[in-house]
Amino acid sequence: MKTLLLILFSIPYLIYAQDGVKPIIDMHLHDYTEETYFVAPSSDGTMAPPSLTEYRKQMKQILQKYNVVNAVLSTIGGANELDEEGVFIPGMYTNEPPQDTTLFKELIETGQMKVFGEIGAVYAGRTLADPEFEPYLRICERYNIPVAIHTGGGPSGIAYRCCPQFRITLGDPYTLEDVLVKHPGLKIYMMHAGEVFYEHALRLMTSYRQLYADLGVLLWVHEQPMDYAEQFLKKAKKYGLLDRVMFGSDQMVWPHAIEKSILKLDGYDFLIEKEKRMIFYENASRFLELE
Numbered sequence: 001m002k003t004l005l006l007i008l009f010s011i012p013y014l015i016y017a018q019d020g021v022k023p024i025i026d027m028h029l030h031d032y033t034e035e036t037y038f039v040a041p042s043s044d045g046t047m048a049p050p051s052l053t054e055y056r057k058q059m060k061q062i063l064q065k066y067n068v069v070n071a072v073l074s075t076i077g078g079a080n081e082l083d084e085e086g087v088f089i090p091g092m093y094t095n096e097p098p099q100d101t102t103l104f105k106e107l108i109e110t111g112q113m114k115v116f117g118e119i120g121a122v123y124a125g126r127t128l129a130d131p132e133f134e135p136y137l138r139i140c141e142r143y144n145i146p147v148a149i150h151t152g153g154g155p156s157g158i159a160y161r162c163c164p165q166f167r168i169t170l171g172d173p174y175t176l177e178d179v180l181v182k183h184p185g186l187k188i189y190m191m192h193a194g195e196v197f198y199e200h201a202l203r204l205m206t207s208y209r210q211l212y213a214d215l216g217v218l219l220w221v222h223e224q225p226m227d228y229a230e231q232f233l234k235k236a237k238k239y240g241l242l243d244r245v246m247f248g249s250d251q252m253v254w255p256h257a258i259e260k261s262i263l264k265l266d267g268y269d270f271l272i273e274k275e276k277r278m279i280f281y282e283n284a285s286r287f288l289e290l291e
Contacts (some may be wrong), residue, residue: 153197
């Protein structure tokens with residue numbers, strides 16, 4: 001009996017009892033169309049599910065296992081199709097500025113878009129400060145729609161494949177400052193917390209209280225960004241900024257990365273229980289203004 005109790009209490013609180021699992025909000029998930037879904041190995045060698053149907057099935061199972069009660073879901077290549085009992089908050093994935101303000105407002109007014117993002121402007125050689133984004137940022141500010149912007153770098157060799165205009169420097173959070181000054185009422189969160197530019201992300205968060213960050217791939221994808229995650233969180237704690245840091249997995253086509261992200265964050269011994277709860281749930285709930 002003593003051995004059993006020792007085992008139980010050595011397992012992170014999130015997983016040892018399903019009924020006691022505390023709620024989580026994932027600020028960074030993706031869905032696909034049949035045309036855009038792809039099968040490839042993740043950084044740890046795990047192969048993506050063989051079909052979009054199986055991907056969605058596995059993703060939902062992981063979300064249920066860890067009591068992910070809400071998740072911002074942006075579909076690559078089309079509109080959001082999933083509606084799992086109100087779990088998914090529809091985002092809008094794009095690398096380029098939209099082309100129709102009327103349609104953009106309709107998506108908001110009909111509830112088909114509740115987060116503008118993920119915006120992967122860096123992959124198109126752009127930043128959020130490009131003038132073409134401005135009309136849509138004004139609309140988001142007016143309708144209180146959060147904006148989710150990719151910060152930091154991208155996959156190795158991406159400029160040689162899909163995205164010849166990609167440059168890591170365009171993912172610097174400092175490129176957001178003009179937008180923050182122009183739109184003081186616009187809620188923005190930096191996906192991947194700035195990644196290699198995490199200190200710039202922290203500096204901006206100190207100056208602009210409306211600016212939040214999600215952890216994205218930093219918690220699982222590779223040793224280098226995992227180092228950034230640890231340093232970002234330690235310094236965010238030191239500087240009093242943990243109240244604007246949110247959990248996000250950015251699992252792409254590998255649902256197991258959600259679990260890896262949760263366990264990585266839960267395993268940081270420099271964060272106390274209350275701070276983990278802030279990151280896993282409370283900060284995102286406040287940011288999204290959830291009831």
